[in-house]
Amino acid sequence: MATVLADAPAAPGPRVRRSPLWWPVVAVPAAAAVACTVLTRRLTGDLHYVLGALRTGGEAGYSPSEVFTHRPFFYRWFVALLDAVIFGGTGVRETLMEAAGVLLAAAAAYALYMALLRHVTGREAALTAGATGLALALAPRTDFLQPEWAAVVLTVVAVAAALGPERPWRGALFAALPLGLAVMMKYSTAATAAIGVLLVFAVDRGRAVRVAVVGVAASMALFGLSVLGGSHEWQWTEDMPQINQSAIGRTGIHPAEILGHSVEYLAGRAALSPVLLLLPGALLLVLARVRGRARRAELLLIALTIFLGALAVVVVQGNWFLYHAAQLPVLAAATWGLAVGGARRSPPWLFGSVSLVYGALPVLFADASKSLQRPAVIWAAGFVALLAAAVDAWLEARRTTSVRSVAPAALVALSGVVCLAGGIWPGSPHLLLHGRVTQTNAAYLHGMERSEKAADRLRARIPAGSRVLYLAFGDTVYYVDRPAQCRYPIATFLQRSRFLPDVAGLESFKENADCVDHDPAPYAILDRTWFRPGKVDAELARRIKAEYDCPARTDDSGIVLCVRRTD
Numbered sequence: 001m002a003t004v005l006a007d008a009p010a011a012p013g014p015r016v017r018r019s020p021l022w023w024p025v026v027a028v029p030a031a032a033a034v035a036c037t038v039l040t041r042r043l044t045g046d047l048h049y050v051l052g053a054l055r056t057g058g059e060a061g062y063s064p065s066e067v068f069t070h071r072p073f074f075y076r077w078f079v080a081l082l083d084a085v086i087f088g089g090t091g092v093r094e095t096l097m098e099a100a101g102v103l104l105a106a107a108a109a110y111a112l113y114m115a116l117l118r119h120v121t122g123r124e125a126a127l128t129a130g131a132t133g134l135a136l137a138l139a140p141r142t143d144f145l146q147p148e149w150a151a152v153v154l155t156v157v158a159v160a161a162a163l164g165p166e167r168p169w170r171g172a173l174f175a176a177l178p179l180g181l182a183v184m185m186k187y188s189t190a191a192t193a194a195i196g197v198l199l200v201f202a203v204d205r206g207r208a209v210r211v212a213v214v215g216v217a218a219s220m221a222l223f224g225l226s227v228l229g230g231s232h233e234w235q236w237t238e239d240m241p242q243i244n245q246s247a248i249g250r251t252g253i254h255p256a257e258i259l260g261h262s263v264e265y266l267a268g269r270a271a272l273s274p275v276l277l278l279l280p281g282a283l284l285l286v287l288a289r290v291r292g293r294a295r296r297a298e299l300l301l302i303a304l305t306i307f308l309g310a311l312a313v314v315v316v317q318g319n320w321f322l323y324h325a326a327q328l329p330v331l332a333a334a335t336w337g338l339a340v341g342g343a344r345r346s347p348p349w350l351f352g353s354v355s356l357v358y359g360a361l362p363v364l365f366a367d368a369s370k371s372l373q374r375p376a377v378i379w380a381a382g383f384v385a386l387l388a389a390a391v392d393a394w395l396e397a398r399r400t401t402s403v404r405s406v407a408p409a410a411l412v413a414l415s416g417v418v419c420l421a422g423g424i425w426p427g428s429p430h431l432l433l434h435g436r437v438t439q440t441n442a443a444y445l446h447g448m449e450r451s452e453k454a455a456d457r458l459r460a461r462i463p464a465g466s467r468v469l470y471l472a473f474g475d476t477v478y479y480v481d482r483p484a485q486c487r488y489p490i491a492t493f494l495q496r497s498r499f500l501p502d503v504a505g506l507e508s509f510k511e512n513a514d515c516v517d518h519d520p521a522p523y524a525i526l527d528r529t530w531f532r533p534g535k536v537d538a539e540l541a542r543r544i545k546a547e548y549d550c551p552a553r554t555d556d557s558g559i560v561l562c563v564r565r566t567d
Helices: 024-038 046-060 073-084 090-116 122-139 148-163 168-184 191-203 205-229 235-243 255-272 272-289 293-317 327-341 348-359 360-368 375-398 406-424 441-460 472-481 492-496 501-505 507-517 536-546
Strands: 429-433 436-440 466-472 523-527 558-562
Touching: 024 090, 024 406, 024 429, 046 073, 046 472, 046 523, 073 090, 073 168, 073 205, 090 122, 090 148, 122 148, 122 255, 122 406, 148 168, 148 191, 148 205, 168 191, 168 205, 168 360, 191 205, 191 293, 191 327, 235 492, 235 501, 235 507, 255 272, 255 293, 255 429, 272 293, 272 327, 272 348, 272 360, 272 375, 272 406, 272 436, 293 327, 327 348, 327 406, 348 375, 348 406, 348 429, 360 375, 360 406, 360 429, 360 436, 375 429, 429 441, 436 441, 441 472, 441 558, 466 472, 472 523, 492 507, 501 507, 501 523, 507 536
Parallel strands: 466 523
Antiparallel strands: 429 436, 523 558
8 A cells, every 4th residue: 555655565465364353462551551540640730730720710700711820721721621520539530630631632543543544554544643642641740731732632633634634625624723722722832733734744735734824823813812711811921921030031042051951851851751762763764664865855854843843842941841842752652653553574673672671761760870860871772772773674675575464563562552651650750850860750649648638737727718818839729729819829920029020010910919918818828938938029028928927837848827917
């Protein structure tokens, strides 16, 4: 069968029935890994921040359109709608939200599979879409349900919509809404939407141009709707970039520093998601099957543009948070699936073996001594995967007989499942800094248990229904869950004056500060570690002290309950 890659046709031979009975070898472990993930992963602190703000702000009478969460309009509604369909206690609610996210990933993967059947073989479509869906479903906790993750899901749907229909304009119109929503998840996620357009371009240039045109129009229309739907949306869009002290607009461009950070960042991202180490090798296997130097050069240029675009978003934001590159592991998984599924003459056994071994890499790396937790070790592992792919590509080129059974592809695909599941285990990294593991999954969950118990003690001291001024970060707000008093449930703008004095001149800061002493709440929760009254704007600190009686630090957490002064 001819494919979009225009690879060399396999040598003719007798037709062999391909039994589907091999596929449970892949499907059963994949389903088990997903089920384990849903039951154990739990949500990250950033989701706690958004959910805490939406819930306590909603109890104060504000809809997601009017609650500030440091996230744009449509993402707030995305999380709010997920939260609206779940029920139960904290653990049950988080498990149900995990399951809902996995269903969204599965739906996107199925849409991609159906669309790819028009352009590649069934095996390529199944492995590419399956690996994409698994990468989304088994995403590290730091990625899952984040705006970047949601943008990837929407972009996968948009790519499927663009490539599926027979008529290009119909496909472009179907892709418009998910592509526009991908942009609106965080605005910086416009890069993810652009990557989707480039992927369509690799398959069909005409469709890509149409998708780009309707995608830009849809994004502009959706942004207009968000400004009309939320009275403060334009103001927050202007003010939010001003509270990022690490943004490149504040720090300036320093090439040597950016290069050093990029090397460390990508190593950490790969230690968290080892499938990223397989991306160069998978790309090599794909390009080795492409006919024509011009076509290979075009696909390589598209791949480099996508990679640099994904990294540029991280650089511009300047925080170097791992989830800012949530699209890279998904792209790596999709390329891996295309590389393995497209094998014609010789399965990539060596590359598959490396993939299998790298499934254990996150746990091994987290357990290694600090002397071995270096970016160079990660980069060396990536080079080994590239060498393995090169040997497999050489072997495939030398063979003349084609693969006539589904079994080899299924067995190699199993190695991909193991690799993609590497980040979900308790001993795998949760956070990395400068290429070194700073917290494992088990340590994070243990920390959340302590936070929840501390919040329970605070909540027990606050009468049910009483309003609270939260001068604390998201985890505390999420677990205490008493109503806020204003549209700024979490004092993000106020806290940023600790680092950026000019933030005090923003309109959003002034509105947030008015929450302190304009119709003040009877209680306030102050996190002396996160907020630090002695470090924030001096006038703000004076207003807080005048309105609330806050005790000194009582434990290591630094979180205290303040009571409104009556004198």
